[in-house]
Amino acid sequence: MTAPLLETRGVWQRFGGLVANSDVSISVGRGEIVGLIGPNGAGKSTLFNLIAGVLPPTQGTIWFDGEDVTALPAAERCVRGVARTFQVVKSFETMTVIDNVIVGALMRNTVMRVARRKAHEVLEFCGLAARANVLASDLVPSEKRRLEVARALATEPKLLLLDECLTGLTPIEAQTGVELVRKVRDTGVTILMVEHVMEIVMPLVDRAIVLDLGKVLVEGKPKDVVRDPKVITAYLGDRHAVGA
Amino acid sequence: MDTDFANRRRRDLIVAFCLAAIAAVVPLFVKDVYVQNIMVLTLMYGALSQSWNILSGYCGQISLGHALYFGLGAYTTTILFTKFGVLPWFGMIGGGLISAVIAMALGYPCFRLRGHYFAIATIVIAEIALLLIQNWEWAGAALGITIPMSSDSWLKFQFARSKLPYFYFALGLVCVAWFVTWWLEDSKWGYWWRAVKDNPEAAESLGVVVFNSKMGAAAVSAFLTAVGGAFYAQFVSYIDPESVMGFHFSLLMALPAVLGGIGTLWGPMLGAVILIPVTELTRSFIGGSGRGVDLIVYGGLIIAISLARPQGLVSLFTPKRKEATR
Numbered sequence: 001m002t003a004p005l006l007e008t009r010g011v012w013q014r015f016g017g018l019v020a021n022s023d024v025s026i027s028v029g030r031g032e033i034v035g036l037i038g039p040n041g042a043g044k045s046t047l048f049n050l051i052a053g054v055l056p057p058t059q060g061t062i063w064f065d066g067e068d069v070t071a072l073p074a075a076e077r078c079v080r081g082v083a084r085t086f087q088v089v090k091s092f093e094t095m096t097v098i099d100n101v102i103v104g105a106l107m108r109n110t111v112m113r114v115a116r117r118k119a120h121e122v123l124e125f126c127g128l129a130a131r132a133n134v135l136a137s138d139l140v141p142s143e144k145r146r147l148e149v150a151r152a153l154a155t156e157p158k159l160l161l162l163d164e165c166l167t168g169l170t171p172i173e174a175q176t177g178v179e180l181v182r183k184v185r186d187t188g189v190t191i192l193m194v195e196h197v198m199e200i201v202m203p204l205v206d207r208a209i210v211l212d213l214g215k216v217l218v219e220g221k222p223k224d225v226v227r228d229p230k231v232i233t234a235y236l237g238d239r240h241a242v243g244a
Numbered sequence: 245m246d247t248d249f250a251n252r253r254r255r256d257l258i259v260a261f262c263l264a265a266i267a268a269v270v271p272l273f274v275k276d277v278y279v280q281n282i283m284v285l286t287l288m289y290g291a292l293s294q295s296w297n298i299l300s301g302y303c304g305q306i307s308l309g310h311a312l313y314f315g316l317g318a319y320t321t322t323i324l325f326t327k328f329g330v331l332p333w334f335g336m337i338g339g340g341l342i343s344a345v346i347a348m349a350l351g352y353p354c355f356r357l358r359g360h361y362f363a364i365a366t367i368v369i370a371e372i373a374l375l376l377i378q379n380w381e382w383a384g385a386a387l388g389i390t391i392p393m394s395s396d397s398w399l400k401f402q403f404a405r406s407k408l409p410y411f412y413f414a415l416g417l418v419c420v421a422w423f424v425t426w427w428l429e430d431s432k433w434g435y436w437w438r439a440v441k442d443n444p445e446a447a448e449s450l451g452v453v454v455f456n457s458k459m460g461a462a463a464v465s466a467f468l469t470a471v472g473g474a475f476y477a478q479f480v481s482y483i484d485p486e487s488v489m490g491f492h493f494s495l496l497m498a499l500p501a502v503l504g505g506i507g508t509l510w511g512p513m514l515g516a517v518i519l520i521p522v523t524e525l526t527r528s529f530i531g532g533s534g535r536g537v538d539l540i541v542y543g544g545l546i547i548a549i550s551l552a553r554p555q556g557l558v559s560l561f562t563p564k565r566k567e568a569t570r
Contacts, residue, residue: 075450
């Protein structure tokens, strides 16, 4: 329990002259729900992609479960237990919902029958069982988000990375989403989520990390973070920083 | 739900078995050599299109250079037989293996390309191979190689008097290609391929090694295509570069699948059954002064299908799925 599940050590990411992440060191403990927040362009998505293994960092290392995974591609990290959803949903559109989830389930179960059963369980868990035989392209947006989560969960991850999976939903849909996230955590999966909508994230997460201009600005309990003058400045500008 | 799925799989298998059984007795009643010839070609293109469908339909890597593997199969068996006396049966397997290896060697750089760029690369590579063979004296160059005919023999797989052995071999080839597809469809590979086709990035995030998946599809597809090429060489007993490696072969492998339903189990066979007889018949009936009419018919069919049924003719048999869920 002592060693964090995920750790970034002095991570930098430069795109040409643009510094998207500078010297970011964060850690996520086992069983935590951590929110990664920050205004637009803060470098949240970049950091997220670095952790998921979409691209290697320019500098620094990423540690997962006591292992240096900096050089590993996304698929290898998935084998180690990192699963993710996408901000812009990337369902397998020509496949049915159940087939989408089977692709994820095949990661740990190569026997088709086992993978299929596993996929059904995950769909049940995510409340999509009734839609199992529908084409993914026929789902409504909130269902597609849940399918992303289901597919990721089917790989039996230790760490689930959620990229704005509650953004753009109606309040009721967002609320069921929040419940799903809690339910996932209760099964022992650690969660790191990027979110925009403060009202949703803050009650949900155990800890919030605020990024601004590519750096970690503040880190702490949600209720402390929202009152932090630096955070208010970052979001709303100097005029609104009325002090703690 | 699971039983639905299992039932559908079983039904496919039973239907395929029945169709194969019916096809097997047809030549006992149809004695006309010309019609038998068309049937052999239809089965062969069905098998080829089924093989093409594995890489381009399921895995989504549109290849317009499959003539290369077809030609490699044809040349390997023919050269092994005429120069080294190796029986065509071994030549077929050898040609298949060589093609699979070459498909992977070519895939290594080409699978980094996406979409149209990959398709263009496959055309160019096949054309280069065609030019190389045309200038390779030892392999017969542009003149080609004639396979010396002796007596009818299963051992040498050559028959002058009857088309029937070819027919049954082609039927067997179709069955093998179909069965391989059927089997792969509900395997780890089948799911990976479809995932790679739909969204490589999402597939990668779920632990699918996209590059290896494409390589696997290319190898299986090239192997089966080359066996088809080897068969064709035996069937016509004379090969030259243009007649086994020409660009039109690449198209003739792709079109039945596109017409019938790309990335489906039954699409390529259905497409071949419609397309190949139509081509052959228009060519022979209109032929002569009307050269090229078969190509017009062809083009017309493809346009009609892409406008009316972009998912292919197979979708006529499974129409309700989408609407029912709305």
